[in-house]
Amino acid sequence: MTSSESISTANLPEDYRDLKATVADFARSVVAPVSAKHDAERSFPYEVVAGMAEMGLFGLPFPEEYGGMGGDYFALCLALEELGKVDQSVAITLEAGVSLGAMPIYSFGTEEQKQEWLPRLTSGQALGAFGLTEAGGGSDAGATKTTAVLDGDEWVINGSKQFITNSGTDITELVTVAAVTGVDAAGHKQISSIIVPTSSAGFTAGPSYDKVGWNASDTHPLTFDDVRVPRTNLLGEQGRGYANFLRILDEGRIAIAALAVGVAQGCVDECVRYAKERSAFGRPIGDNQSIAFTIARMEARAYAARTAYYDAAALMLAGKPFKTQASIAKMVASEAAMDNSRDGTQVHGGYGYMNEYTVARHYRDSKILEIGEGTTEVQLMLIARSLGL
Template sequence: MTDYLSTGNLPDDYAELAKTVRDFAQNVVAPVAAKHDEEHSFPYEVVAGMANMGLFGLPFPEEYGGMGGDYFALCLALEELGKVDQSVAITLEAGVSLGAMPVYRFGTEEQKQAWLPQLTSGQALGAFGLTEAGGGSDAGATKTTARLDDGHWVINGSKQFITNSGTDITKLVTVTAVTGGTPDKPEISAILVPVPTDGFIAEPAYNKVGWNASDTHPLSFDDVRVPEENLLGERGRGYANFLRILDEGRIAIAALSVGAAQGCVDESVKYAKERSAFGRPIGKYQAIEFKLARMEARAQAARTAYYDAAALMLAGKPFKKEAAVAKMVASEAAMDNARDATQIHGGYGFMNEYAVARHYRDSKILEIGEGTTEVQLMIIAREMGV
């Protein structure tokens, strides 16, 4: 993959996928993005379209209903969707890398057969229940508990900011919970919770600054009972396994962020050619030219970073540092480009019907979700041996 760190040099299969998703994003997603954002409504019709295209199954083997592709293919799809609607892009990202991937990576064969065909088809969504009110960046400070009772796990606790957890097609939430150990060294395991299950509640959705068409809820667990065999992976390895999932997910978030950054470039170039001031298009003024050039440079640099991280991951090489670099660089590029794009658009950039206004509201969470910028800096420093 390092031989084609430019979108112009993608192999035919990747290039065709990117074009197909780009056409879908422009013709299906973009026309309804403002409506769903304004109404805070989940885009079921768009999700159904992505399911029909096989996007939820991109990185999974055909034996589990997948498309037989790889994680880089997923990233290309996320980049194209992120250009026009981050809510739709994060729905796909969370459904694949956070919903289905833990089952694929750590599940038993029985669990894979039971869950992956539903999740890879996009007919059902899975969610990733990690974050809690007192444990965001400190995910190891889990307070949710699970104890064994007569062959069942009994789960009590709560989770916060969980994507895809309360839709009509949500069928699974994977939860991290303390299953033993000591207060100083808790044993954290991952457990599959089917939806619906008695005692599990997706509380009312959040009123968010952005990602308004993305489904996000706090969750509560009140004596939720699931079979003992719903343990995902080894007992006590839940936290460590989910850290691996987050490493992969950071590449995906980087790809989404690159899409957002590039979307801001594309909208701004178009606007700079159309909008005139003092007798000529504003793109002819050096102040705007330089701003656009910096925006393009950020997007290209961030794209190279996530391509590099994905190449290492697919080659089976260590990629933790590169994933953190990509996530940090790309999320900052998205936020910086959204700010510049809004400035270029002037008053129109402050109007929600304009895509750059949505990017301005949406992009901030990219610097927070799946590891804040500060967490990425810690990871990078540690991987450097500091």
């Protein structure tokens, strides 16, 4: 733990500090030793997910009545930061399982839906996913082509989705699908969210993608061919699916920022260690001002990004508007992760280009942080709108 990180942590209440320390120990002792193996094999880390489930991490922000831990969203963010230091694939599995899998049901579901699905999702025994993105549309809701048509007491769903996290594992039990269910008075597409059990006839998760990074994260294209689910599987109000999901994304951006801060800080920690141990021309490379200043700038980025996501999370927990602060945190933190992973690879020299080193995996993994859950360009658009531009 660096000095600026320890200052930030010292200001946290004891229960947050304890959680952070517990997850940090888990990340070092359980996650880190198998990260390179799962990355190289492109295998889903079931044993790590089981460990996180046993710790209650999937239930952190949910009430105990639904099998949760009775914590809050900031607790989840602290866990993501610690996991992000050593393995982004593991961290995003947790983030997506909570933010995109369980949170929509908790936020918009009926009591019956919550009782049916949340206990297994919050326990980590099962994973949920959210099917929004399509080949021609993600942020552009008007481009959504997947449809859901009522036939008696059933929705009949047809279409496809892509880049869906946690959608094809052995423990994935549901995908909440954004689908066109009609048109409104102005002629615009009416987007609704519908819970689709993965056991449904006509539901297919295609082969895993060949990705640049996040190789141990489960990501698939999905196909819906006359998939029939009960009418009661509508999640939230009909026609409010996309609007509700945007609310989920606002929260999710804080979580992604926390993950990205973990990456940025993890690169600092690796570089400090390496700069003290690696010698060249008779002295540690950290004695060279160019190396020391590079790492100092990396630390400043991590600190600034952490401050941004702490602020956004505080506003959210206080029930105050936080949309703009979430966008700022997500943008600043994802850029810090990308910049620090690049600089961290450079500090490590040739070793930084070897996949066995954490900085190398971070360098490949970090780019998606500037794309997923709202690109940098989308964040800039939202920030500009908040300024009246």
